Amino acid sequence: MARNEQLIRQHKLLQLLEISRFGRTLEELKGELIADLGLSTLHERTVRRDVEALQAAGFDIQSDTVERGKVYKLGANNTGVHEIGISATELIALSIGRELLYPLLGTQYWRGIETFWNKIQETVPNGVFDHYTNYRKTLHVFGTPSKTYEKHEGMLKTINRAILEHRIVEIEYEPTGKPVSTRRVEPYGLAVYQSSIYVIAANPEIDDPTDRLRNWKLDRFKKATALDEYFKPDPEVDVSKYLGRSIGIFSGDHPTDVRIKLGQRAAGWVREDPWHPEQKLEFNDDGSAVLTVPASHPREVLPKVLSLGTDAEVIGPSEFRDAVAEAVTELASRYESAGQSAAG
Template structure:
């Protein structure tokens, strides 16, 4: 049994028990878990083992016999565990994190975030909340696209279930500028990057897992259908390493070390806002710096280099330099006979 599958199920169990004032029978808990997690089946024995595991972890889950059978509910000690003290600075930090996660609004993830936020608001003293409100009025979080994945909640549930059960998913996917195509994918996980959700998956039927793994943008899914076909996960895949191997979402097993010559002005910008944790920035001459940064695809380098204008030059690899040179050439054709700036 996958460890994360068990943890997700037990977390959902706690949510169900928290919402139940008069307790739930094992059968009721099982039915709710099947419905909320999108499972095909779940035995009551498994639910009982999960309840026992939570009790062993220190949660006060009590049971009693009532007319409809033996019910389980959270005791007072468990309620006390959830009561926390929070300061104004902690409240500010929490609210900023909540703002950054707005793209998850409408999904199962957001419901947990919003439920916790509401409890915090109710728990803090009025004076602390007033202090927080004054500070928060002077601090604004912006720059993230205003979009949510509320309409894709059903697809997210399907994909989550496929990740837990290692099952193939048939999708209708439309890349930008291309027609809709039907694909089969082997999903490994989800990633949130710049307010967009991506499904990290390998396309079924292709060779070499390292080359197959890619990030599929959820916005481009038209349909997701879980299949009664299973895949064997590659134990050598480390999603944290995979996703951190490049600048942006164009991640992969084999990233290139891209070398870019920068002016002192551009180097200062890159020093202030690094492109990658493993980048290197060294001074070459009095008027130039050399930036070395890992990247998996020329398209993730292109917008960053173009944003620096003539103050940045890609030196290599050749594929990355050629991509930027081609873009610059086509842009120059768009602006013929434009006099240079004074």
């Protein structure tokens, strides 16, 4: 565990030295490491040993004495590490990805995106960047939300550190419409889904190993504290595989194949914009189709089916069909009441 913590500190040290034009004192480095890594304490001699270890590993870290004391900074031998060749097309692709990640604004991830983007702009020849600027005007990105996670930056640092160190996190969590409760979770990873960040974590209170992994929406976190308690990661947990099993964020180990009858227009839309990479569309002669798609919860299917209006009907299983039927009945009742009120 200590070795892992040392690697994390040293990686962060290199990042801090990279963005420092005039160097950092050991005291300044210590303060920034505590803030960025969410540490409670850190001794200055530990920072000195980390700097010396990086120097021994071949990094050109030089020291100089200035008015505020002895400072450390990256030497000229490291400047060539970030020199890259990039085309206008590659710049366009990168800038599109950057715009799609706006929800991460204010987090440590966004700072990494911005520093890398700034390095590229400073590195590429003016002609290439001018060519990129002209062609970038032909492609626009819309639909990205104004939502950001700036106020969650501290919690994200804590959770990210806990994931790397396999530490249990105590959270104050407020589900929609429910009071705040204190939970203990074992974090495995983070996921970005439809502009929201989720923490993929096991709930140790659940005994069934196939049902312990849950998705906790970061918006609902009021507080997150990394405890001095560690958990043993389950070697069977594959976060990427777990998230890919369903059409939404309600992923689970046992998704259900949901069958949906689609009219001609809806079938065309779903073919153009698939709900899931493993979906199946069985077309009829009249252009209608039956969609089979994996889902872990009726709430994943409900908004998608309702968005297609009368062009979509859930065939089964009954749990999913009943959920849509209940929502449609409630909506019909509300609109009927509203219509009567308006007529009166």
